[in-house]
Amino acid sequence: MSRSINLKKGFNIRLEGCATEILSETTDHILYGVKPIDFPGLIPKLEVRQGDEVLAGTPLFHDKIHPEIKFTSPVSGKVVRIERGERRKILEVVVERSGNGFVDFGKADPAKLSSERIKEVLLNSGAWPAVRQRPYHVIADPRDNPKSVFIPGFDTAPLAPDFNFIIGNYPSSFLSTGISVLSKLTNGKVNLILNGKGSSGRLLENLPGVEISYFSGPHPAGNVGVHIHHIDPLNKGEIVWFVNLQDLIMIGRLFEEGVYRPERIVALTGSEVIHPQYYRTLSGTAVSSLVAGNLKPGNLRIISGNVLTGTKIDSNGYLGFYDSQLSVIPEGNYYEFFGWASPGIDKFSFSHTFLSSLFPERNFRLDTNLHGGERAFVVTGQYEKVMPMDIFPMQLLKAIMAEDIDMMENLGIYEVAEEDFALCEFICPSKIEIQSVVRKGLDLMRKEMS
Amino acid sequence: MNSLRKKLDKLKPLFSKGGKFAKLQSVFEGFESFIFVPDKVTFKGSHVRDATDLKRTMTIVIIALLPALLFGSYNTGLQHFKSVGVNPDLFQAFWFGFLKILPLIIVSYVVGLGIEFIVAQIRGHEINEGYLVTGLLIPLIMPVDIPLWMLALAVAFSVILGKEVFGGTGMNIFNPALLARAFLFFSYPAWMTGDKVWTEGLTAGKNIIDGFSGATPLSLCAAGEITKLPSFMQMFIGTIPGSVGETSALAILIGAAILIITGIGSWKIMAGVFAGGLAMGLLLNAISVNTFMELPFYYHFVMGGFAFGAVFMATDPVTGSQTEKGKWIYGFLIGILSILIRVVNPAYPEGVMLAILLMNIFAPLIDYFVVQSNIKKRLKRAKVAINNVVK
Numbered sequence: 001m002s003r004s005i006n007l008k009k010g011f012n013i014r015l016e017g018c019a020t021e022i023l024s025e026t027t028d029h030i031l032y033g034v035k036p037i038d039f040p041g042l043i044p045k046l047e048v049r050q051g052d053e054v055l056a057g058t059p060l061f062h063d064k065i066h067p068e069i070k071f072t073s074p075v076s077g078k079v080v081r082i083e084r085g086e087r088r089k090i091l092e093v094v095v096e097r098s099g100n101g102f103v104d105f106g107k108a109d110p111a112k113l114s115s116e117r118i119k120e121v122l123l124n125s126g127a128w129p130a131v132r133q134r135p136y137h138v139i140a141d142p143r144d145n146p147k148s149v150f151i152p153g154f155d156t157a158p159l160a161p162d163f164n165f166i167i168g169n170y171p172s173s174f175l176s177t178g179i180s181v182l183s184k185l186t187n188g189k190v191n192l193i194l195n196g197k198g199s200s201g202r203l204l205e206n207l208p209g210v211e212i213s214y215f216s217g218p219h220p221a222g223n224v225g226v227h228i229h230h231i232d233p234l235n236k237g238e239i240v241w242f243v244n245l246q247d248l249i250m251i252g253r254l255f256e257e258g259v260y261r262p263e264r265i266v267a268l269t270g271s272e273v274i275h276p277q278y279y280r281t282l283s284g285t286a287v288s289s290l291v292a293g294n295l296k297p298g299n300l301r302i303i304s305g306n307v308l309t310g311t312k313i314d315s316n317g318y319l320g321f322y323d324s325q326l327s328v329i330p331e332g333n334y335y336e337f338f339g340w341a342s343p344g345i346d347k348f349s350f351s352h353t354f355l356s357s358l359f360p361e362r363n364f365r366l367d368t369n370l371h372g373g374e375r376a377f378v379v380t381g382q383y384e385k386v387m388p389m390d391i392f393p394m395q396l397l398k399a400i401m402a403e404d405i406d407m408m409e410n411l412g413i414y415e416v417a418e419e420d421f422a423l424c425e426f427i428c429p430s431k432i433e434i435q436s437v438v439r440k441g442l443d444l445m446r447k448e449m450s
Numbered sequence: 451m452n453s454l455r456k457k458l459d460k461l462k463p464l465f466s467k468g469g470k471f472a473k474l475q476s477v478f479e480g481f482e483s484f485i486f487v488p489d490k491v492t493f494k495g496s497h498v499r500d501a502t503d504l505k506r507t508m509t510i511v512i513i514a515l516l517p518a519l520l521f522g523s524y525n526t527g528l529q530h531f532k533s534v535g536v537n538p539d540l541f542q543a544f545w546f547g548f549l550k551i552l553p554l555i556i557v558s559y560v561v562g563l564g565i566e567f568i569v570a571q572i573r574g575h576e577i578n579e580g581y582l583v584t585g586l587l588i589p590l591i592m593p594v595d596i597p598l599w600m601l602a603l604a605v606a607f608s609v610i611l612g613k614e615v616f617g618g619t620g621m622n623i624f625n626p627a628l629l630a631r632a633f634l635f636f637s638y639p640a641w642m643t644g645d646k647v648w649t650e651g652l653t654a655g656k657n658i659i660d661g662f663s664g665a666t667p668l669s670l671c672a673a674g675e676i677t678k679l680p681s682f683m684q685m686f687i688g689t690i691p692g693s694v695g696e697t698s699a700l701a702i703l704i705g706a707a708i709l710i711i712t713g714i715g716s717w718k719i720m721a722g723v724f725a726g727g728l729a730m731g732l733l734l735n736a737i738s739v740n741t742f743m744e745l746p747f748y749y750h751f752v753m754g755g756f757a758f759g760a761v762f763m764a765t766d767p768v769t770g771s772q773t774e775k776g777k778w779i780y781g782f783l784i785g786i787l788s789i790l791i792r793v794v795n796p797a798y799p800e801g802v803m804l805a806i807l808l809m810n811i812f813a814p815l816i817d818y819f820v821v822q823s824n825i826k827k828r829l830k831r832a833k834v835a836i837n838n839v840v841k
Contacts, residue, residue, distance in 0.1 A: 235832035339487030340505035347501035368491040372503025376620030380772040435495035
């Protein structure tokens with residue numbers, strides 16, 4: 001019996017520039033970057049040097065704490081650059097593509113493999129980082145035995161790609177192979193979460209080996225944290241793993257074809273994109289080749305991911321490991337004459353303090369302006385309206401700020417991640433960097449508990 | 451506007467660190483961000499942000515206060531002309547009252563903002579917008595005849611001892627506006643109570659016609675002169691003596707509508723206060739051992755500062771309850787206490803101020819219990835999970 005959960009709390013940020021269902025198959029991109037900063041808490045240890053030849057699946061670096069977790073090259077070619085930042089922190093390892101060579105990890109039917117062997121293949125190929133865990137929203141520890149696995153089957157973030165369109169462009173067997181891989185990793189259920197509003201397509205509805213639940217409501221109804229909270233909530237000491245849909249396909253391909261090929265169908269979205277559409281490419285691709293000739297002029301911000309949780313990247317940056325979306329919006333570095341006093345036909349807000357709230361269907365062209373300065377907490381009762389979980393957001397944030405470990409635990413820090421607080425951050429009239437606060441709390445808890 | 455921007459850009463280095471007027475940086479920033487929303491952009495976390503900031507939030511509250519302020523101006527004039535036996539036209543009454551109230555507003559803002567600016571500069575913070583609302587609330591809950599120096603003293607007291615010593619806006623325990631009123635109430639009771647202070651010129655006693663008392667409905671009730679009460683409609687409209695902005699339930703209702711529609715004020719607290727007032731009013735009606743208790747319960751809603759307190763004071767997000775369930779309890783208790791103090795304790799005919807200040811103290815306790823229930827639920831769930839594993 002599938003469950004159906006209808007969420008009322010939340011908010012959809014209505015932006016211009018939704019991708020149309022056109023898929024461009026250009027795969028002739030040259031540069032690919034693998035970025036340690038895509039993985040919170042990771043301390044990378046390099047395995048290659050500049051100039052080394054690599055194959056698709058050759059390790060570029062590994063996790064210092066868990067050396068078995070490897071991060072491999074998405075393509076064959078040459079390591080052309082190792083970009084470093086402050087204190088020689090590794091920012092990205094860049095591979096220039098040439099040829100089609102790959103490391104052969106061997107075709108196998110996951111149903112016939114032991115879970116140890118499956119973990120080995122995932123770890124060696126570089127597919128393991130696709131398996132993440134709650135609490136802390138980080139790469140899963142291969143030694144753990146999660147109580148269940150979650151696959152979020154839709155995305156409600158602003159301008160999010162349509163997963164039904166995406167999976168329709170892959171061989172369907174990859175999905176079911178991926179599922180049988182995941183079912184070997186847990187003694188519990190493999191949960192697939194589908195959109196309760198609108199059809200999810202035959203393919204997903206009829207996948208064998210999964211427990212399907214339907215969620216509907218405004219963003220963040222598609223967030224995995226919300227799914228876990230309502231279906232199999234995390235208590236202290238418990239662990240749940242989750243995998244993105246496109247990563248599941250990548251895992252399925254790994255076992256069916258024996259290759260590590262982190263293919264991504266990416267939605268190029270946002271008000272500053274001339275023709276928002278989908279592109280088939282690989283994880284880590286240089287965005288410059290994707291967006292070339294398709295951007296409006298002006299001072300732009302390119303974001304790998306969505307506007308709420310994505311990462312700001314340069315125009316010569318690279319697509320993030322987990323991202324299926326690129327968002328391009330205008331920068332907001334301008335002064336606005338009495339901006340706070342304007343009637344606000346063009347101003348987008350969760351509150352009804354601007355005239356724009358009279359047009360509930362309109363899409364907006366939002367920029368990166370902060371619209372004010374940072375202040376102490378003043379207004380209350382706002383965060384709760386966009387938090388569809390039984391969590392007290394403001395009290396939890398204050399506990400994190402005070403570094404009160406017991407209180408953080410009592411108020412449910414294990415159940416949340418920064419993405420679950422993204423809307424709180426968006427609506428916060430005091431302009432507090434809430435997602436950073438939450439990440440700080442998660443890192444602190446992780447350190448305390450290990 | 452562009453030339454203004456250019457001038458500000460030119461001045462900015464002077465007020466930045468190392469500049470000639472670096473000590474006035476907060477003041478400069480305060481004025482600059484008042485005129486221009488800053489060019490700051492997001493750099494981590496959510497890349498887009500809601501257009502609402504604290505300035506906008508506070509502006510909406512000020513807009514919601516305008517009906518009460520405008521009516522208060524009219525009523526101040528009206529009561530004055532009544533006391534000298536003149537029948538003024540609408541504009542005449544309004545203008546007279548406006549000129550009387552304006553100095554109160556100016557003193558309140560100059561003293562309050564002055565202190566805020568100094569403290570912000572000492573702390574090296576940006577100037578917080580909290581006082582924009584407090585500065586207008588204070589004149590609205592004062593008798594019009596209050597001497598300006600007293601007002602200045604009260605403002606200084608409430609801003610320094612009520613707010614800044616706790617860490618500034620967002621950290622205070624008591625509602626600063628009510629604290630200012632309570633300060634005057636206990637320090638200079640002669641100027642805050644009685645029948646004469648509510649009407650302009652009455653304390654001076656010039657040209658007062660016979661039979662004009664200037665008593666507020668609450669003091670009439672406390673004195674047992676229920677029969678002299680104005681009609682319900684008159685009190686609802688607000689053409690009665692009282693603090694500047696509190697008399698018109700109608701004007702306050704318009705403000706409440708603005709706060710609720712924009713989502714700035716908590717409707718739960720407002721509804722809670724009225725529910726509490728209703729419950730207590732009905733209870734007193736049921737007991738009714740004196741004439742004040744016999745007063746129909748709905749009269750309480752339009753008398754004194756009940757409506758004003760419910761809509762503008764109890765809903766202060768900083769000093770009120772911060773959890774959603776807590777807001778109901780907090781509001782309800784304010785309603786009960788307001789009417790109880792009003793009717794049962796004749797020494798304090800106005801119960802709302804004391805009820806809200808008292809509940810300000812208890813708001814964290816209410817929140818504590820609400821949050822504890824969430825914690826207990828989580829612990830219980832964890833226990834069930836462990837038991838299932840053991841089985």
